[in-house]
Amino acid sequence: MPLAIVYSRAGQGISAPLVTVEVHLSNGLPSLSIVGLPATAVRESRERVRSAILNAHFDFPVRRITINLAPADLPKEGGRFDLAIAIGILAASGQVPTTGLGTWELLGELALSGALRSVPGTLPAALRCGHAERQLIVPSGNDTEAALADQTAVFAATDLAAVCRHLHGTQTLPRATPPVLPQTASEGLPDLVDVRGQAQARRALEIAASGGHNLLLVGPPGTGKTMLATRMPSLLPALSREQALEVAALRSVAGEPMDPSRWYQPPFRTPHHTASAVALIGGGSSPRPGEVSLSHRGVLFLDELPEFPRRALEVLREPLESGTVSIVRAKQRCSFPARFQLVAAMNPCPCGYSGDAERSCRCASAQLQRYQQRISGPLLDRIDLQVAVPRISPERMIGSEGRGEASSAVAARVAAARSHQLVRGTTNAELSPTALEQYCSLGNAEQHCLRRAAERLRLSSRACHRVLRVARSIADLANDDRVRKHHLQEALSYRMDIAEHSSPI
Ligand SMILES: [Zn+2]
Structure with a gap:
């Protein structure tokens, strides 16, 4: 199906509103456009996503690609939607299964190599993701803080290919475990x-x-x-x-x-x-x-x-x-x-x-x-x-x-x-x-x-x-x-x- 829907979260204060990433492939001159109030860093994600997909040994569809980040009136900042956009493109082009995709939320900025970079605000996103009864995939650099939301199943990935293997069911991502928290608060404080x-x-x-x-x-x-x-x-x-x-x-x-x-x-x-x-x-x-x-x-x-x-x-x-x-x-x-x-x-x-x-x-x-x-x-x-x-x-x-x-x-x-x-x-x-x-x-x-x-x-x-x-x-x-x-x-x-x-x- 040339349409895929992937969930992610924006950052707004300490709330993390849901963002639906819709990817549609159609015939026409090959192009990629992102709509839905994207800031410059989000618009630039098409270059990162293209290279990351190719470097993860997938095909970048030679089609007209339209990406809509909804709701349209919510400003979108930073590289946090890269992973959701890449998975959306791969799902819409049949390289990643679309079934069950709706039970996930994805966060992470992509390097050109396909590696995942940490993003700010993963803890509020993890808390809200748990309330929505979905599971979350975050860059491995964010796993400790995201795992603090202990009601949410959080998985940590190092790169795009690992996320794809996880969604295919061929290799499961490691589950992020919450850090060990101390018993008392005053340990090590000046007296x-x-x-x-x-x-x-x-x-x-x-x-x-x-x-x-x-x-x-x-x-x-x-x-x-x-x-x-x-x-x-x-x-x-x-x-x-x-x-x-x-x-x-x-x-x-x-x-x-x-x-x-x-x-x-x-x-x-x-x-x-x-x-x-x-x-x-x-x-x-x-x-x-x-x-x-x-x-x-x-x-x-x-x-x-x-x-x-x-x-x-x-x-x-x-x-x-x-x-x-x-x-x-x-x-x-x-x-x-x-x-x-x-x-x-x-x-x-x-x-x-x-x-x-x-x-x-x-x-x-x-x-x-x-x-x-x-x-x-x-x-x-x-x-x-x-x-x-x-x-x-x-x-x-x-x-x-x-x-x-x-x-x-x-x-x-x-x-x-x-x-x-x-x-x-x-x-x-x-x-x-x-x-x-x-x-x-x-x-x-x-x-x-x-x-x-x-x-x-x-x-x-x-x-x-x-x-x-x-x-x-x-x-x-x-x-x-x-x-x-x-x-x-x-x-x-x-x-x-x-x-x-x-x-x-
Ligand atoms: Zn004096």
Whole structure:
């Protein structure tokens, strides 16, 4: 029959919509045309497919070949349809059986030699393929991540000829097996026991971990801001299976290799301050997730916060508020989840020593002001806990005096505090204004305290809500079902005014 239908999947955000590849052979001048909104890389697939078919020792039909990628209004990107197109041509020309072809979905880019190259986004495709009750063939480079969708039968192929033998039933492809996943999440993570002193910053880290709040660490160079930040993952609860799959799907779409040993660990991303807005937020001609999405369900750590381009920082405001990022391109709009916890670190001034007891600051006041203005008020507003990380005395550095608790002890308290939040259905950082009224209702003394602080610190109503959420986490850590005045006061103490802190003492 001169018509064949093969199934494949496109990439759109982290969904993977079905694409039906229809191949029709007709009489007329030999030609090959692809219709159905193909991008340049898809149009170029005819050259790859032609060479791959010939190099796999099949005949390339000398007919008029029309390939339709349906649905027509869905943009098609990349080389992921190559394998489906090649199999469609071989099936339509009678070189591969058409019976049973409908039970398969095919993904993979072809090299001219007929070898299969890995493509991004195979995990979301494998998940959806399983729901559709079909079986999936992927390039062998993608087998581990595709096999994570353990409800789907996934087969891995190295080249076009092997796929054809499999469809003929002469030689079965190897079934992709899911990787061995670790039992615990915290294995191999940096431990809080390495951090000396810094009681206030440690406390802020614990509160931030409990409620999923954003945290800013301010202090001179070398006081351990980065060390503290990198300990955050060891305090966070392990991801659930659904969350881990979501995180893996985002990595898969970004084309990042999957590390099964960190399966249950919340992501911890540390983009450099030279990162562009697109690298941070996502984008590109075929939209890829950025750092905000790759840190979904985990931590985005921005060291040297004021060194980031202001535009890059401003685009963080949308995901910080909504937990998603929308990327609009000429032909499509897609969105990626981006519910991350922001941890940032900065020096108090350009030279780094403003407010330091031992070294004096050399910055002019105009310089200082410019430095602080790089971080806008609205962004600072969204950082719930702002805490100083001062220099500590050499005695505490060396002796056993400054030694603090290990991560496991703190993580146990964080887990207990989270268990209260799970009953309410969400972490404190994500409590809606209605839920806030319900779970953080204040007595008269507390209301008065908050009102006075809001006036004194000139807090916006958004900042007040954030203070309440932090106070709720402090109360959860204390196993108290009510938010009391001292919880509120502690939450307010982390609304440090950076300008105030960094003015020379
Ligand atoms: Zn300075």
